[in-house]
Amino acid sequence: MAIDPGLRRLALRTLLAAFPGPAAPDWALDLLADGLAGFTLFGTNVTDPAQLARLTARLRSARSDALIAIDEEGGDVTRLGHRQGSGYPGNAALGAADDPDLTRLVYAAMGDDLAAAGINLDLAPTVDVNTAAENPIIGTRSFGADPALVARHTGPAVEGLQSSGVAACAKHFPGHGATVTDSHLSLPTVDETLDLLRARDLPPFAAAVSAGVRAVMSAHIRVPVLTGDGPATFSRAALEGLLREEYGFTGVIVTDALEMRGAAGAAGGIPRAAVAALAAGADLLCIGALVDRELVVAVADEVAAAAGDGRIAAVRLEQAAERNAELASWAARARVTRAGGAGAAARVSHEAAGRVELGICAARRALRIDGDPAGLAGPLVVQLVSGYSIAEGKVPWGLRPFLGAVEQVDVVASEVTADELIQRAAGRPVLLVGRRVHQDAGSRDLAEKLAAAWPTGVVEMGWPSAWRPEGARAFLVTHGASLASARVAAEALGFLTERYADAS
The missing domain is CATH 3.20.20.300 (Glycoside hydrolase, family 3, N-terminal domain)
Structure with a gap:
């Protein structure tokens, strides 16, 4: 036809x-x-x-x-x-x-x-x-x-x-x-x-x-x-x-x-x-x-x-x-x-505040902190590898751009033990960074074992929940994994000294 x-x-x-x-x-x-x-x-x-x-x-x-x-x-x-x-x-x-x-x-x-x-x-x-x-x-x-x-x-x-x-x-x-x-x-x-x-x-x-x-x-x-x-x-x-x-x-x-x-x-x-x-x-x-x-x-x-x-x-x-x-x-x-x-x-x-400042100020107002991040100075940062949806695509996330000399390792939660991370930390606190940590059995188990045995903090950058690992020194919720959200979490943890004024 x-x-x-x-x-x-x-x-x-x-x-x-x-x-x-x-x-x-x-x-x-x-x-x-x-x-x-x-x-x-x-x-x-x-x-x-x-x-x-x-x-x-x-x-x-x-x-x-x-x-x-x-x-x-x-x-x-x-x-x-x-x-x-x-x-x-x-x-x-x-x-x-x-x-x-x-x-x-x-x-x-x-x-x-x-x-x-x-x-x-x-x-x-x-x-x-x-x-x-x-x-x-x-x-x-x-x-x-x-x-x-x-x-x-x-x-x-x-x-x-x-x-x-x-x-x-x-x-x-x-x-x-x-x-x-x-x-x-x-x-x-x-x-x-x-x-x-x-x-x-x-x-x-x-x-x-x-x-x-x-x-x-x-x-x-x-x-x-x-x-x-x-x-x-x-x-x-x-x-x-x-x-x-x-x-x-x-x-x-x-x-x-x-x-x-x-x-x-x-x-x-x-x-x-x-x-x-x-x-x-x-x-x-x-x-x-x-x-x-x-x-x-x-x-x-x-x-x-x-x-x-x-x-x-x-x-x-x-x-x-x-x-x-x-x-x-x-x-x-x-x-x-x-x-x-x-x-x-x-x-x-x-435009007066600047786009960068606006994004950071908005992210700061969304940040929720349980506990005291001051007890996590100089940590080993452990980013929990997670997948991504087709809608998201493979976009970089996490605190790495703002860590300076602070060490970060990326791990699959099911492939590492709490004892191995404690040994790698060599006396430093451990800071876990993840997305939907509570939803992945391996990530949740790792966080709970670390928090029970070692000074541990968690940065949750995915959809949040009421779950908190018992014994965690601090638990930060960013409500997303944007670059702006990562920056304000790093700021709250003391990794950054420069701070934008609240212009939002």
């Missing part, structure tokens, strides 16, 4: 593609010229701010209104800081500080960084309520486990980001916080009633809509009472019925990456997932990170064919393309006028 060129062009206007490396290949520019909505950039596309600005300028040379998106959440999910860690604490830290004005400032600062780099769509903030403490994919990306707290910070995050001329995208609708599996790897199920969802998971999305969020991202999660056997991304009841009709959202519905098993696995491949998402009411389809020209063309052709044979109504495809074009127009207008408006005061404040 021949593909209608007009339908193919419409199909391209619904797609966010990707490419590897710090320079845009020719095919990326050709597809933009043909109508492609835009690109999502990942850590592999980012070397430094100057390079990123050149890259986005080259993309816009093919079409000035291209959407250029990125996952910049601060904290543990950062693309701008993927080589050294984010200078801004993430949502869990902002929720712990619980100052909505501070959240607005931090997101305005991140927005200005993105705008300066030529980004006009940030796939943030994450507004999931992290009610499952063992959640492998959300965790510190969430403002917290309380719906009211998360909703209280969602609006300021959206307003701060969009005050900088960068469109915000609240995610992951209708809420990924109660899952215990990663939708990158499978299709999680949240088997709850709609009343519970409305009380627990949906208030932050209502807050985002009230704040004027320009985009909302769908989740590849199954909620049987709402989505049946498929994910929310393929559910008209979720996207059109709940999000648009009940919550009044009129902006762009963006899909999470269609390459994820929660989508492609459920549909039988990425092209079919694209058709299912559009038919359900999605507008902007994020294909994923592992993308080449052939895949983009295959997806566009499948969407165009579906519009031609009736699997998607042509008017639905036109509607999606129009919404995406309006989002791009809004971003272009906002870039021109972002020096004024509602966000001007926030920008003046954080």
